[in-house]
Amino acid sequence: MKLYDKTPLLGIVAVLLAAGCSKQATTVTEQTDNFIAVYESINSDDIKTHIKTLASDEFEGRSPTSKGEKLTLDYLSAELKAMGLQPGNGDSYLQAVELVEITAKPDMNLHIGDKQFAYKQDMVVSSKREKNTVELKDSELVFVGYGVNAPEYGWNDYEGIDVSGKTVVILVNDPGFENPESGKFQGLTMTYYGRWTYKYEEASRQGAAAALIVHESAPASYGWSVVANSWSGAQYGLVTQDANASRVAVEGWLSVEAAQKVFADAGLDFSQQKALAIQGPYHKALALNASVTIENTLKKSTSYNVLATLPGSVSPEEHIIYSAHWDHLGKDSSKEGDQIYNGAHDNATGVAANLALAKAYSSLSIKPKRSISFLFVTAEEQGLLGSKYYAEHPIIPLNKTVANLNMDALSVLGRTKDVAVVGMGKSELENYLSKAALRQNRRLVEESRPEAGAYFRSDHFSFAQQGVPALYAKGGNEPIDEATAKYRKRTNVIVTGCYHQVCDQYRENWDLSGIVEDSQLLFEVGYLIGNSTDWPKWSPSSEFQRNK
Structure with a gap:
């Protein structure tokens, strides 16, 4: 060098x-x-x-x-x-992080209308709530576009609709991605409104019972296999005072192929509905109900951060x-x-x-x-x-x-x-x-x-x-x-x-x-x-x- x-x-x-x-x-x-x-x-x-x-x-x-x-x-x-570095946490290099490990049984199926969707193949759903059984039963499906409530951008997909107890279906990324020349949001540069974590957070604030994000590889920036591998098996969350009761009961993903079938059963074309959602704040009731039962094994545990200081x-x-x-x-x-x-x-x-x-x-x-x-x-x-x-x-x-x-x-x-x-x-x-x-x-x-x-x-x-x-x-x-x-x-x-x-x-x-x-x-x-x-x-x- x-x-x-x-x-x-x-x-x-x-x-x-x-x-x-x-x-x-x-x-x-x-x-x-x-x-x-x-x-x-x-x-x-x-x-x-x-x-x-x-x-x-x-x-x-x-x-x-x-x-x-x-x-x-x-x-x-x-x-x-x-190296001679001092422990960062008093006399210890470790900081305890209290986690709850939630493992869902993989033999679940998501029912939407008269169709059944298979775990990891068509969908991945889970629950962050610290409960052994979480049941979503006949929950009305509502398409809420990008699931964004962003006053600074003059955009609210939830305006004029009450999604309490309902299942919201959400597009991945934010409205700028598909139409970068529109001046919406920050064009191709994703804002936090495009992040999956935000979408579940906003759905929770809106009182939804479940939130399903439609996966597409380009706007997600990764393929379906990443979703299937990362959101299945043991899932961890931070231990909270309300045992995550403030979160939506069910959160997950639909493959784009599964979403297309859902929209077709609702008498709608997924591509056309997506095009409308790109143009401005949008929501549409799908006249279908969703049901799934998630059986969880819960295990609270302690993991650790490591910190050292010079x-x-x-x-x-x-x-x-x-x-x-x-x-x-x-x-x-x-x-x-x-x-x-x-x-x-x-x-x-x-x-x-x-x-x-x-x-x-x-x-x-x-x-x-x-x-x-x-x-x-x-x-x-x-x-x-x-x-x-x-x-x-x-x-x-x-x-x-x-x-x-x-x-x-x-x-x-x-x-x-x-x-x-x-x-x-x-x-x-x-x-x-x-x-x-x-x-x-x-x-x-x-x-x-x-x-x-x-x-x-x-x-x-x-x-x-x-x-x-x-x-x-x-x-x-x-x-x-x-x-x-x-x-x-x-x-x-x-x-x-x-x-x-x-x-x-x-x-x-x-x-x-x-x-x-x-x-x-x-x-x-x-x-x-x-x-x-x-x-x-x-x-x-x-x-x-x-x-x-």
């Missing part, structure tokens, strides 16, 4: 020395050289070792509360302790938090053949990078002015539960949390000339990212598919919802050279096809140089913020303004 220009770092180090951060007579040049040496010490061998270990069959897919969790927690704690040399109460989720989908003993969802790409890569960053910071001879913390969260795959719990029960006060830098499914496709910023334009954190990227001769670009709503799909979002500026960026799509382009073309097919599949396994032919470069990039971003007195702000158009 080419050494970058030292000059911009000289001012930072000079300030540190002037503040008395070092008791030794250390020159600016020596400290700059130390930073560069540490920067360049981030390497693919360390990252490879972490990925191979965490994604091994021994860890059984790292499902929360499983044998895989115990192995993961032990591994992370041992690594962080060996105390700041001047303002230790102020923190930059790096985050990555350690969990994946675990093991499915009902499958024939390979049963383990190893989660090498998603997200052993992010965990490995977070560990590499922790090692780098611990190697600095002069520590940053602000504290640097490393958070590994649980149950991301179940709806960002670990980060949601942390953000709602923060160990480090949110008003002392300067920024969150998140790593999730980092690129195994080699080095790139660009850096993809997920949710580009949301905060001033991109200014620091841009400075760091220039040192690598890289440029910032918008994520390739903003319509996928990736900003709402990883753990930084939990911080953003609480007003903490949060950055999610990683390698882009322009390969560094022709050889990388050829490798990328071959490998990307496999990586994409293995998302949330048992084939998401470590491969010896992976080129991890892109993860190394992205880790170095984020290392410098955190270092710059960590040695600043600035508090990065959200952009004026962002919906996540900090409440201070």
Whole structure:
């Protein structure tokens, strides 16, 4: 890796020395050289070792509360302790997260009109309510378009209709996706109104008994198999005071083929109804009833976030938090053949990078002015539960949390000339990212598919919802050279096809140089913020303004 220009770092180090951060007579040049040496010490061998270990069959897919969790927690704690990092939660590296595990019997059927729809083949439904039996009986079906109530966009699909006790059928994504030139919402860029979590939340606020989202691969940004795998089996939620009674009783998905049959039975054409819903707020009673009985096995359990801290040399109460989720989908003993969802790409890569960053910071001879913390969260795959719990029960006060830098499914496709910023334009954190990227001769670009709503799909979002500026960026799509382009073309097919599949396994032919470069990039971003007195702000158009 080419050494970058030292000059911009000289001012930072000079300030540190002037503040008395070092008791030794250390020159600016020596400290700059130390930073560069540490920067360049981030390497693919360390990252490879972490990925191979965490994604091994021994860890059984790292499902929360499983044998895989115990192995993961032990591994992370041992690594962080060996680096000399302090436990982040008093004298412990662990933060308990109380979960309720709800496993629905898979032999259920959803009845709509005179048709029966099969679990995982046509539909996936479940209930977050902490009840052994949840029954939906003869509930009236209502199509509510995108299921959006957004006053700032002048859009309310629920206006003029009472859906109390009814089953709402909802399109995936938001109205801007199918008609990006209309000026509705943010065009192809998904807003939170397009996220499935929002749709269930709004249906609950409207008093619906059930909410069914119609799956389509393009607007969802993933295929039906992802729905079938991710929403079946053990599902986790946070333990709540009302046992989730405030949520809709039944929430789930219909395949688009199943939805087309439902609309046809109602004497309607699904495509025509969708076209009407795209044009403006829309709802339509379907004159059909839905019924399903969900038999649940409930199990309350405790999973854990992991937190370690490198105390700041001047303002230790102020923190930059790096985050990555350690969990994946675990093991499915009902499958024939390979049963383990190893989660090498998603997200052993992010965990490995977070560990590499922790090692780098611990190697600095002069520590940053602000504290640097490393958070590994649980149950991301179940709806960002670990980060949601942390953000709602923060160990480090949110008003002392300067920024969150998140790593999730980092690129195994080699080095790139660009850096993809997920949710580009949301905060001033991109200014620091841009400075760091220039040192690598890289440029910032918008994520390739903003319509996928990736900003709402990883753990930084939990911080953003609480007003903490949060950055999610990683390698882009322009390969560094022709050889990388050829490798990328071959490998990307496999990586994409293995998302949330048992084939998401470590491969010896992976080129991890892109993860190394992205880790170095984020290392410098955190270092710059960590040695600043600035508090990065959200952009004026962002919906996540900090409440201070």
